[in-house]
Amino acid sequence: MDAEHNQSAPQSGLDYLRQRINDWHGSAMAETMNMRLIAVADGTATFEAFPSPKFYNPQQRVHGGYAATLIDSALGCAVQTRLPAGIGYGTIELKVNYVRKLDASVKRLLCTGTVIHGGRTMFTAEAKLFDENNKLYAHGSGTFLVYPS
Incomplete structure (x- = not known):
């Protein structure tokens, strides 16, 4: 987190992400991938992204890592919506x-991620990547370790 986003009072994960949506300054990776967090609620997070040929693999298709990154981002932010202030998380498994x-x-x-299970030390979540016509391109799941920040 950069200095301009620090708050004097600790924020829950959901409050922090809501603030980020309202004052979007994407990370360098998000800017590079042309992706943005657009919605959060308790246990869910949605990103939008705009694929282009700059993400192509040698088969002239968008590289699988692009979809995997969107899925991991939606999963992680869905988990973050359930975490109190001062608690972090990290991906320990992604499928x-x-x-x-x-x-x-x-x-x-x-790409919308949804928490399936939220425990004291571990969360699981699932996500779906689809277009504006609800055509599914990929789906995934992940496991997340929860730890004090």
């Missing part, structure tokens, strides 16, 4: 299923 090719003809992607 992604690719169900159709993705290329730049898809103008906008949405």
